[in-house]
Amino acid sequence: MDNASLSRKPPQASELVADEIPEAVRDHPYPEAGPSQSKKKGLIWKLLGLGALACGVSIWLHLNFNLFPATSQAEQTQQNTAPVSSASGSVASPATNPKATATPDNLLGHLPYQEAPAKDLVGVTSDGSIKLRTSAAAKYQEMANAAAASGIYFAPISGFRSVEDQQHVFFDVKAERRQNASKRAEVSAPPGYSEHHTGYAIDIGDGGAPDTNLSPSFENTQAFKWLEANAVTFSFEMSFPKNNRQGVSYEPWHWRFVGDKQSLETFYKAHSMKK
Numbered sequence: 724m725d726n727a728s729l730s731r732k733p734p735q736a737s738e739l740v741a742d743e744i745p746e747a748v749r750d751h752p753y754p755e756a757g758p759s760q761s762k763k764k765g766l767i768w769k770l771l772g773l774g775a776l777a778c779g780v781s782i783w784l785h786l787n788f789n790l791f792p793a794t795s796q797a798e799q800t801q802q803n804t805a806p807v808s809s810a811s812g813s814v815a816s817p818a819t820n821p822k823a824t825a826t827p828d829n830l831l832g833h834l835p836y837q838e839a840p841a842k843d844l845v846g847v848t849s850d851g852s853i854k855l856r857t858s859a860a861a862k863y864q865e866m867a868n869a870a871a872a873s874g875i876y877f878a879p880i881s882g883f884r885s886v887e888d889q890q891h892v893f894f895d896v897k898a899e900r901r902q903n904a905s906k907r908a909e910v911s912a913p914p915g916y917s918e919h920h921t922g923y924a925i926d927i928g929d930g931g932a933p934d935t936n937l938s939p940s941f942e943n944t945q946a947f948k949w950l951e952a953n954a955v956t957f958s959f960e961m962s963f964p965k966n967n968r969q970g971v972s973y974e975p976w977h978w979r980f981v982g983d984k985q986s987l988e989t990f991y992k993a994h995s996m997k998k
Contacts, residue, residue: 832970833912836989839922844883847925853882856922859980863925866957875949876930880937880976884919892917909972918962923986924979942975950978958982 829835844854847863855863867877884892893911900907911917918924928936929946941947954960958981963974981987 829969830908830913830916832908833916834969835916836918836920838886838920839883844922847879847882853879853925854922855882855925855980856986858983859923859925859986862957862959862980862982866954866959869953869957870946870949873949875945877946878928878930878933878936880926880928881919882925883922884917886914886920889914889917889920909970910974918977918979918990921979921986921989923981923989924962924977926976927978928976937976939973939975947975954978 839856843856845857845860846852846854847860847867854860863879870877889912893907893913904913912919926937927946927950929941929944932941932944932946935941935944950959950961959978960981961975962977962979963969963971965973967973979986979990981990
């Protein structure tokens with residue numbers, strides 16, 4: 724080593740150039756940035772603290788003075804069930820359209836039925852006084868002819884009845900017999916609730932035993948025994964057998980036609996209604 728090397732002093736820190744500073748040291752911020760960064764962090768913490776304080780004050784005011792009332796449950800329900808509009812029109816929810824889900828109840832054990840249109844009624848007696856719907860009338864005639872071939876003669880008593888007719892049958896007779904509504908309903912439906920309105924129901928008697936007409940004793944006649952064995956072949960069934968679920972008195976003379984889609988829906992949809 725020569726004297727020049729020995730006499731050379733180590734360079735001062737201020738004399739170092741960037742290339743001579745180790746890479747690990749150069750990657751960190753310069754010392755001069757420290758105080759400014761600390762100020763920024765302090766300001767952020769102050770802002771967060773003020774925000775938390777404001778939130779706490781808002782909650783306290785809400786709990787103690789109810790300054791910001793929340794939406795009520797009723798309002799939320801109303802908003803949720805509001806009609807939905809679309810390009811093709813508005814669709815109302817079930818809550819705003821009660822007819823969509825409404826189901827008629829029974830009345831004194833009887834179910835509601837629509838009155839048959841007059842244009843669809845035809846006579847089943849020679850004078851045309853007793854009528855049924857076209858489909859039911861045709862099958863009834865077939866059934867009556869089959870019974871007659873066995874020596875049994877039906878006596879049709881009552882077929883289609885209008886709501887106005889039922890008004891007399893229920894209320895006027897109730898008054899004559901001094902019956903209350905519940906007692907009368909055991910043997911006759913209120914207006915609007917009779918199967919006779921449909922044009923599919925008929926009361927049948929035995930031509931050889933007229934004293935049993937509209938009586939439980941009809942079950943002892945040859946006509947009833949024939950019906951019990953054969954009526955199903957012609958799509959007729961007894962409406963009110965013993966211990967029926969509607970609570971209507973036993974009516975062995977009352978039969979209804981269920982031999983097409985409309986008649987079947989008329990009676991079995993009615994029976995699926997709310998009890």
